[in-house]
Amino acid sequence: MQIVRELDDLRGEVKKAKKEGKSIGLVPTMGFLHEGHLSLVRSASSQDDVVVVSVFVNPIQFGENEDYEDYPRDLESDLQKAREAGGDLMFCPRVADMYPPGYATFVEVERLTEGLCGANRPGHFRGVTTVVNKLFNLVEPDRAYFGQKDAQQALTIKRMAEDLNMNVEVRVGPVIREEDGVALSSRNSYLSPEERRAARVLYRALSKARDLVYIDKEYRVETVRQCIEDEVGGEPLAQLEYAEIVNGDDLSSISEVKGNVLIALAVKIGSTRLIDNMLLEV
């Protein structure tokens, strides 16, 4: 698997692939790859001729007091995992090449980015859409693959690509979980063994909410939210940041749990912020 650092080298590879009539699949990541990313690489590999995995810890999507500096990095391991999953090229640009002096352009998606994580991480999605826009322009992928674990991010990027008439199909892969239900996340590496056990509360709360809707036919938004709050409240190491029950297509508020519904939550386990979600079809 080839590592490419220079933007011009990447463009050269893209040009070559296009000339040969090959389709390109892009899996944008911040590295420290886990099975969630790798399932996307495998999807891409089954669909596209050339699979580009980008590894770039994007500074502009981190808030001032967030974990940009501490975000886990292991390029050696990423390279091996991505290769085994079917990746062809790993694109690892430098921050100074992505955001050179004088850089001034930002892409923003309104509304979709205002609630949920957007309300708690101002500027986060603006950083995400900006870097993904750049990556789309650099890699010119036929398809790009994102994980449903970041549900709001996936919807936001779909919206951006459609609104800006970008020639890319955005595909979203399912949340990948450990045996005990914990959603895979690079940030799980921050957790102590005790915190890792406490992290099960996210999936447990989501599952209880799902059962409340599907089995007990409880369609009142507030009651479902309360169920999540109670479950998270029962875990001493956990602190709920938000629990939202919203329209699964556009994240708008809903008055009852009907149609395509997203249940999403963010929880702090110690100092580690974790998110998870479930899509219900009611």
Next chain:
Amino acid sequence: MQIVRELDDLRGEVKKAKKEGKSIGLVPTMGFLHEGHLSLVRSASSQDDVVVVSVFVNPIQFGENEDYEDYPRDLESDLQKAREAGGDLMFCPRVADMYPPGYATFVEVERLTEGLCGANRPGHFRGVTTVVNKLFNLVEPDRAYFGQKDAQQALTIKRMAEDLNMNVEVRVGPVIREEDGVALSSRNSYLSPEERRAARVLYRALSKARDLVYIDKEYRVETVRQCIEDEVGGEPLAQLEYAEIVNGDDLSSISEVKGNVLIALAVKIGSTRLIDNMLLEV
């Protein structure tokens, strides 16, 4: 010359041209074409195999009290002029196709867009960069052509294309003027004969400022600005909106007239807002 209204039809034409190995030149306009636009169409025609002229009065770059509704339109005449200048395809999308319900994405260039026209037309450049980004993605041009008359717009679009790693070369053609120095603008059609005479004051003020620098060796920014203010102040029908002497590369403030310098002004003649500028190399 072919007229294309549907986004999908445009994509089909672009695909065909690309497949045939043809280069594409794009001249984005709001229509009501004049010699300023046509000079760009001719440049494109001499450089590129397929010349796309887009005609789209972009609602999101107009402020609430601006002239979106009244902006002059004459598609029949535009078509004939663009064809004679070497245009191959006229792209005239509908507003509802460019900004469908739920549209939410905007592209913003910071700093460059804060002064000059940006200070007086909040949201204007955001509307411009957003629509141009969309047009670049739809037309996938090798080169795109803009006029120096809108100096701040040209710099902003260059910045956007570079920052977002768009695969397009942005070219800027010179200000085209009438015999008496008035810069060509679709908005000149708003002027009464008396106002049209008064509009000469923009070029007259710029020329006096230029002579003050080049001939009298006056390098004090305030003195040059005062010269423009006095000249515009002497025209009863004119009201100065701004006169700025700034760095011609990044529009930043300068302490003396040295290097690449942009002198730009906006003037209201009656209710019509006109802009003009000159680049000096000192």
